[in-house]
Amino acid sequence: DCHSTPPTHRRAAEPPTHRRASRDSMPFVLFLALLASATAAPTTKGRRANEQPKVRLVVTGETNVARTTRGARASNRVAQMAAWGGNVTMTIRAAHNTFTVVEVADPNEARLFKEQAERSGLRVEEDQRRYPGPSVATRTQPLAEETPWGIKRVYNGAVPNASFFPSAVTHPLCIIDSGYLLTHPDLPSDATAADPLQADPAGTMYFGGDLCNHGTHVAGTIAAIGGDGEGVVGVFPGAPGLKIVKVFGQAGSPGCGWAWASQLVDAVQRCVDSGAKIVSMSLGGAPPSDFERDAFQTFFDDGILSIAAAGNGGDSSYSYPASYSSVMSVAA
Missing domain, CATH: 3.30.70.330 (RRM (RNA recognition motif) domain)
Known part of the structure; x- marks a missing residue:
């Protein structure tokens, strides 16, 4: 379910700082709305919740x-x-x-x-640990297709018709999250794994499944299909060729758990290797990390636009990687 209720807070922990998005990238920067329901608050759920890790x-x-x-x-x-x-x-x-x-x-x-x-x-x-932002996805009754409030705000009105959006892309969007439900009727079916090791349906980190439903929710905000009479409409309806890296929700686990900052850096590199120039991360945590900061600076210097959740707590706390100067920080 990709429907979300309006967030209640609108102050980012740190203003957006990415300054180098190209003209070609700008239409896709609009999908920063996907982070509107994301925060970096830790959760006690997940396969590691009761463990005492080394x-x-x-x-x-x-x-x-x-x-x-x-x-x-x-x-x-x-x-x-x-x-x-x-x-x-x-x-x-x-x-x-x-x-x-x-x-x-x-x-x-x-x-x-x-x-x-x-x-x-x-x-x-x-x-350091990085957590998925909790989803506020709700659905109180069966609905025909609708356009969420955040999508309307991105376009200051109605979503443009299909001719506005490219039917093919050279550099696909890449989503780092809990996976992508390939069988979801309101999502493009041509998404693929940015990490070849996650392409096997029998694998515990198969990209095409989503135990948490968080990555699927985020993907819907970005790319939910328009005009199909169900679900919602995304910022880039039916975005072609999405690349997915799964870092949360390993098969067999009771919940989403968390990912390590080192895994996140590796995931971004997988996105880059797949040809992506824009990386979406509806996740975060604290404290900061020097190696993580350095890595995102390098990605930025190489022309990669990284977008991450600052949190929707409405306070002065900092979430990482969103609060690094090389990352576009988005909150609601």
Whole structure:
């Protein structure tokens, strides 16, 4: 269900700061309305809600250390970090950098690991959690197709007719969220996974399913089909070729849970690799992260428009990545 009730707050934690959207991108910047019902407030639901996770660290400053997770240099790095008490869980290559994700048993071991790594010239910081914005989707009675209040405000009236919108795009929009229900009757059926590993319907992170319904709700605000007599109309009705990266709602989990900042950086890189120039993230959290900030600055410098939820709490709190200067921050 892609219907949403009007948000009740309209003050962003930080004003939009992205200044470099091209003329070609501007029509699509209008889809910032998709974030109107999003906030960065943490949730206690999800597959990790009752777990006590190990401390997760991100190691950077490894220029030219390893081009692949295999091979002698990578093996030496893993062995070295193991000697410091860390378990390397993944290596991410994004934003022209390499990020090594390490888990340690507790905060004391994290401190010891950081001391040893920094003596070797590496930078270490704790990975931060990023949460999906809770949806306010409601439907009190069966309705014919309608145009949500936010969409009308984007266009200062009626949504333009179909001839206004391109039927094909060179750079697709990319949505990072909880997935995309491919069988939804009011959404384009040609959306695909930006991450090839999420293209398998049998996989636990299959992009075409959505246990949380959050990503589907967001996608509807962007691209719900117009003129089909049901649901709602999106900002870009029937937007072709959407790319999807799933970071919430793993199959078999009881809820959405959260994603790590390192996973988010990797997801944006997947979007970029798929050809996207505009990335939608109806998610966020606190505190900020140096490696995450640096990555989004690099994406910005490369011409990527990142849009993220500032929150609809109507207060002075900051949500990240929305509050980085390289990200367009949107709230309601």
